[in-house]
Amino acid sequence: xxxxxxxxxxxxxxxxxxxxxxxxxxxxxxxxxxxxxxxxxxxxxxxxxxxxxxxxxxxxxxxxxxxxxxxxxxxxxxxxxxxxxxxxxxxxxxxxxxxxxxxxxxxxxxxxxxxxxxxxxxxxxxxxxxxxxxxxxxxxxxxxxxxxxxxxxxxxxxxxxxxxxxxxxxxxxxxxxxxxxxxxxxxxxxxxxxxxxxxxxxxxxxxxxxxxxxxxxxxxxxxxxxxxxxxxxxxxxxxxxxxxxxxxxxxxxxxxxxxxxxxxxxxxxxxxxxxxxxxxxxxxxxxxxxxxxxxxxxxxxxxxxxxxxxxxxxxxxxxxxxxxxxxxxxxxxxxxxxxxxxxxxxxxxxxxxxxxxxxxxxxxxxxxxxxxxxxxxxxxxxxxxxxxxxxxxxxxxxxxxxxxxxxxxxxxxxxxxxxxxxxxxxxxxxxxxxxxxxxxxxxxxxxxxxxxxxxxxxxxxxxxxxxxxxxxxxxxxxxxxxxxxxxxxxxxxxxxxxxxxxxxxxxxxxxxxxxxxxxxxxxxxxxxxxxxxxxxxxxxxxxxxx
Numbered sequence: 001x002x003x004x005x006x007x008x009x010x011x012x013x014x015x016x017x018x019x020x021x022x023x024x025x026x027x028x029x030x031x032x033x034x035x036x037x038x039x040x041x042x043x044x045x046x047x048x049x050x051x052x053x054x055x056x057x058x059x060x061x062x063x064x065x066x067x068x069x070x071x072x073x074x075x076x077x078x079x080x081x082x083x084x085x086x087x088x089x090x091x092x093x094x095x096x097x098x099x100x101x102x103x104x105x106x107x108x109x110x111x112x113x114x115x116x117x118x119x120x121x122x123x124x125x126x127x128x129x130x131x132x133x134x135x136x137x138x139x140x141x142x143x144x145x146x147x148x149x150x151x152x153x154x155x156x157x158x159x160x161x162x163x164x165x166x167x168x169x170x171x172x173x174x175x176x177x178x179x180x181x182x183x184x185x186x187x188x189x190x191x192x193x194x195x196x197x198x199x200x201x202x203x204x205x206x207x208x209x210x211x212x213x214x215x216x217x218x219x220x221x222x223x224x225x226x227x228x229x230x231x232x233x234x235x236x237x238x239x240x241x242x243x244x245x246x247x248x249x250x251x252x253x254x255x256x257x258x259x260x261x262x263x264x265x266x267x268x269x270x271x272x273x274x275x276x277x278x279x280x281x282x283x284x285x286x287x288x289x290x291x292x293x294x295x296x297x298x299x300x301x302x303x304x305x306x307x308x309x310x311x312x313x314x315x316x317x318x319x320x321x322x323x324x325x326x327x328x329x330x331x332x333x334x335x336x337x338x339x340x341x342x343x344x345x346x347x348x349x350x351x352x353x354x355x356x357x358x359x360x361x362x363x364x365x366x367x368x369x370x371x372x373x374x375x376x377x378x379x380x381x382x383x384x385x386x387x388x389x390x391x392x393x394x395x396x397x398x399x400x401x402x403x404x405x406x407x408x409x410x411x412x413x414x415x416x417x418x419x420x421x422x423x424x425x426x427x428x429x430x431x432x433x434x435x436x437x438x439x440x441x442x443x444x445x446x447x448x449x450x451x452x453x454x455x456x457x458x459x460x461x462x463x464x465x466x467x468x469x470x471x472x473x474x475x476x477x478x479x480x481x482x483x484x485x486x487x488x489x490x491x492x493x494x495x496x497x498x499x500x501x502x503x504x505x506x507x508x509x510x511x512x513x514x515x516x517x518x519x520x521x522x523x524x525x526x527x528x529x530x531x532x533x534x535x536x537x538x539x540x541x542x543x544x545x546x
Contacts, residue, residue, distance in 0.1 A: 306391055
């Protein structure tokens with residue numbers, strides 16, 4: 001026994017050393033990237049006053065970008081990994097490439113210096129120094145909060161993190177009147193709108209897949225008919241989503257090349273939809289043939305049909321990553337671009353140009369953060385909320401794109417993180433609902449059987465009492481008493497087992513409640529936590545400088 005304990009202890013020690021070694025390597029890569037960014041920024045801006053502030057801000061921007069990669073990108077690839085459509089390594093490679101590609105190709109050359117207009121830059125009165133300190137505080141606070149959330153395995157909104165950071169630093173710099181409270185109200189509304197919309201849409205698509213394919217007797221024939229339709233709908237949704245959200249910042253350049261398009265600064269929903277319909281039509285034609293050919297090798301089982309959704313899921317993960325890189329890179333480089341613009345021009349602008357090196361900090365930082373620290377959140381999103389297969393993950397991906405399209409047309413504020421997690425909640429709760437409705441009849445039958453068992457037990461007890469009260473017992477009476485004791489024991493065990501089974505059937509939970517509570521709590525406190533951190537950091541910077 002002692003030898004076994006020693007061996008177990010040695011094994012644990014080896015695992016701990018291995019784990020700490022890997023953590024040290026990760027930290028080394030992260031520190032090397034941040035120091036490289038700091039050094040480049042400082043050396044390339046040596047002739048500019050306040051270049052030290054710019055270099056430190058670049059360091060904070062690199063740290064923020066890595067935290068976005070570690071936390072937010074999990075929502076794009078987590079469902080695909082959880083459903084085993086992608087391996088962890090494959091997901092990281094695809095996400096890193098497409099995140100960086102989205103940032104470089106469609107990240108735009110101009111970014112709003114104040115995310116979503118939550119504070120009024122005029123409140124700084126043209127005083128550049130407090131503005132620079134506020135943006136630095138916002139960046140560092142948002143990054144620290146994301147870092148903490150990732151450690152706690154809680155997927156949170158990076159947009160809300162930077163919004164909270166900007167708000168808190170702005171209040172510290174110029175008071176509460178600097179904040180646009182109407183805008184903050186809309187952002188707070190997204191805490192409810194995003195997950196509810198995402199959950200409902202994901203549940204609708206999963207139920208539609210079940211109704212048209214899974215619940216059919218001939219699943220292969222149903223899949224041959226419906227899989228091309230569902231994937232075509234997904235193609236329309238993703239191309240529309242990508243056009244509206246991923247290409248909006250470079251749309252003028254696209255219009256210059258494709259001269260037949262209307263001359264507009266951003267793509268309209270109609271144009272995006274037409275692009276989507278064209279791609280959807282091509283996809284449907286291709287898939288009708290390929291699914292028809294594959295159907296001959298499929299078994300009439302759910303697992304076999306699931307395989308048809310694997311390739312669409314991989315495309316979904318790639319496109320979601322591209323759109324995320326195009327949009328959320330601004331969370332990392334928006335304040336950094338604002339600081340760079342303020343340092344270079346000595347003025348505060350509502351919009352700032354993005355130098356290539358600033359874009360590179362955002363793009364490479366997101367990819368590096370994902371590769372180093374992303375697996376923890378990918379596992380949480382993919383498998384620690386509810387069990388996902390390809391159909392369920394496909395429904396979550398559909399929800400991610402369609403919810404953004406609906407919200408953008410209605411002018412509703414939404415968070416991509418909340419949509420994706422809400423979609424996972426949605427498919428999990430749908431499973432619970434379908435299980436409970438299917439089990440009502442089972443429970444009813446079990447309860448009838450339980451009542452019958454109780455009647456039998458009562459009859460045995462009555463018979464036993466009668467025999468035990470009998471004065472002149474025969475040999476047969478004693479033998480029957482012995483048999484009755486055995487029968488009563490058996491009947492009591494049956495009743496106990498039936499009660500336990502009814503209780504277990506009635507309490508089937510496909511969504512882990514602890515995970516739900518932790519994630520929702522993290523969502524609610526993201527903005528105030530980042531705001532308090534940013535205010536504290538602003539006063540610390542101000543105290544150090546003055």
